[in-house]
Amino acid sequence: MSKQYEDNNWLNGNDETEATPASSNRGDSSLEAEMAVAADHDKQRSSGKGKMALYGVVVLAIVGIIVGVSVGVTSSGSSSKSSPANTSSSGGGSGGGTVTPPNNAIADVIYANAYYGGTEFDDPESYQSKALGWVATQTLPANHYPNLGMEEQAKQLYALACIFFSTYAQPNEWTDFHFKEGNAIPGWHVSQGWLMRPGEVCDWHGITCDDENRVSKIQLDTNGLTGSFPAEVTLLKDSLNTLDLYSNLVHNKGDAGNAWLGELTNLEYLFFGTTSFEYDGVPTHIGKLEKLKELDFSYTLYFGAIPEGMWGGLTQLNYLAMDGNSYNSTLPSDLVSLPNLEFLYATYSFLEGDLGFISQMPKINELWIDDNPGFAGTIPSSLSGADFLQGLSMTNCGLSGPIPTELGLMTDMIQMWLYNNQLTGTIPTEIGNMAALKIFDIQMNELTGEMPSEICSR
Numbered sequence: 001m002s003k004q005y006e007d008n009n010w011l012n013g014n015d016e017t018e019a020t021p022a023s024s025n026r027g028d029s030s031l032e033a034e035m036a037v038a039a040d041h042d043k044q045r046s047s048g049k050g051k052m053a054l055y056g057v058v059v060l061a062i063v064g065i066i067v068g069v070s071v072g073v074t075s076s077g078s079s080s081k082s083s084p085a086n087t088s089s090s091g092g093g094s095g096g097g098t099v100t101p102p103n104n105a106i107a108d109v110i111y112a113n114a115y116y117g118g119t120e121f122d123d124p125e126s127y128q129s130k131a132l133g134w135v136a137t138q139t140l141p142a143n144h145y146p147n148l149g150m151e152e153q154a155k156q157l158y159a160l161a162c163i164f165f166s167t168y169a170q171p172n173e174w175t176d177f178h179f180k181e182g183n184a185i186p187g188w189h190v191s192q193g194w195l196m197r198p199g200e201v202c203d204w205h206g207i208t209c210d211d212e213n214r215v216s217k218i219q220l221d222t223n224g225l226t227g228s229f230p231a232e233v234t235l236l237k238d239s240l241n242t243l244d245l246y247s248n249l250v251h252n253k254g255d256a257g258n259a260w261l262g263e264l265t266n267l268e269y270l271f272f273g274t275t276s277f278e279y280d281g282v283p284t285h286i287g288k289l290e291k292l293k294e295l296d297f298s299y300t301l302y303f304g305a306i307p308e309g310m311w312g313g314l315t316q317l318n319y320l321a322m323d324g325n326s327y328n329s330t331l332p333s334d335l336v337s338l339p340n341l342e343f344l345y346a347t348y349s350f351l352e353g354d355l356g357f358i359s360q361m362p363k364i365n366e367l368w369i370d371d372n373p374g375f376a377g378t379i380p381s382s383l384s385g386a387d388f389l390q391g392l393s394m395t396n397c398g399l400s401g402p403i404p405t406e407l408g409l410m411t412d413m414i415q416m417w418l419y420n421n422q423l424t425g426t427i428p429t430e431i432g433n434m435a436a437l438k439i440f441d442i443q444m445n446e447l448t449g450e451m452p453s454e455i456c457s458r
Contacts, residue, residue: 045345045366107136109154115231115260127170127230131161134195142199145213155235156215157198160207162232163218164194170227172251174276189224214239221246221271228252231260242269246296251276255283262288273298273321281327284310292317298345299324308332319343323368326350336361342388347371355394359385366391370417373398379423381406390436393417400424403442408433415439422446429454 110132111118120128135157141150148156169187179185188194193204202209208217215236225248233243243264252258258277261270262285270292278301286295287310295314298321306327311317311334318340330353331346342365352374358367359382367389369375376398383389384406390413399421407413408430415438423445431440432454440455 045343045368104136105150106138106140106154107132109151110135110158113155113158113235115234127162127165127227128232130165131158131232134161135198138198144199145201147212148214152214156201159232159235160201160204160215161195162230163220164191166230167225167227167248167250172227172249172276174249174251175226178249185226186224188220189222208242210239212239216240217242217244219244220248223248225250228257234260234263237264237266239266240264241266241291243267243271244269245272245275247274249276251278253278254280258283259285261285265289266291268293268316270294271296273300276301278302280304282306282310282322287311287313290314290316294319296321297325298322301325302327305329306332306335309334311335311338315339317341321345323347323349328352328374331357333357333360339363342366344368347393351375354380355399356380356382358383358389358392361386361389363388365389368393370395370397372396375399378402379404379407379418383407384409386410388412390414391416394421395441396420398422402426403428403431403447405430407431411435413437417441418445420444424448427452427455431455432458 111121114120114128116128120126121132123129135154138157140153140157141148142153145153167188168191169185171185175185190205193200193207197203201207201215202213206218206220206223207215208219210216216239218233218236218240219242221244225245227250229245229250229252233240252275258279261283264270265288267289268291270286270289271294273296277297281304282297282302284307286292286297289295290313292314293316295317296319302322302325304327306329309332311332315338317338320335320341320343323345324347326349328350331351335341336357337360339362341361342363344361344364344366345368347368348371349369351369351372354377355375358364359380361367364386365388368391370393373396375394378401379394379399381404383404389410392413393416395417396419399418400423402425403418403423405428408428411434413434414436417439419441420443423442425447426449427442427447429452431437432452434440437458
């Protein structure tokens, strides 16, 4: 269930375009002619989880020209819009009729579990006050969920109501820019069920429950959320294993907006790429999520060095997308040595250092580190020691020197992109030994000589 995502982030103003065939800088005209042959194949990210399938190219790109480097597709949500619930703090979602007096027992439960100790209710216009006002008018426990008591139902409803009131048509520092100052902020694209049928929480849009009717998944990706995503979601921490906020205009800043992530210790899937989560570096709190299998914080506002020492506990992490942020640092050793990390995407991230870390990655299957000029120096011969590596993309970096002959030992390699670097020398004949190779893109380097017949004959 890995996420596909846009590398052209509409929040941050990045404007990458598809790569197009270009003439090589090499002096040898015959090689240049061969390298100018193009095939219309898209470059796609892989995942073992099924949401990003590997679109294997069946024709070997012998001459190393691959056109179209479209690296992500925004996950699409439904285009239909549901009418939002009646958001009055004194009435239920159905609207109309006589207003039910608040239930003091329910209010007591919510006060006892208030994230900020109850001070959040001092402001009657706060999202917490609105959520409290709505939940306290409900009849609980609802008959639909006989295995959940009143207290657990009240906490679950309050957490979800906080999400609704804090992100439905709410302003933040980015909404004036995106919707233009003075224009109304639209609500969610789809809000079916929310605050309309409190006894049917498990049928609300984007909500999935476990066998005990506790919320296990919140999947509100690409749904027009604004405002700030609330810390009250931590009231669901005992059952929540998936939180998907991908591609929304929520703005969560600093510790106040990010630290609570570390409390969701049962999460296995966390996606908030292409949002405005903002932090100096990467929040170390994420390192507490020891059950995580997939994590995407690509194209957020995480600017600063990637901390060393926060990654060691994420031993189950299989997929990490961290593209499009400005780290100005190396990849930490405890990150690259994670025992189950197979898919790492860190393009356009101002990373630096050499490539020696790749052979230290125990299970890496696909690694994309394009558009990082700070990755400089030669391609190490030790790269051939990455036994599980099948997809490698290192384009638009600062790589120089010859292509190591040892790459020919990588017989499981399927696709390799090395274009737009400063690689020199000839193309090793040993590349022809890469039996599984389907894509080998080396245009726009300083290579000389002929294309080896060992490659052309395959």
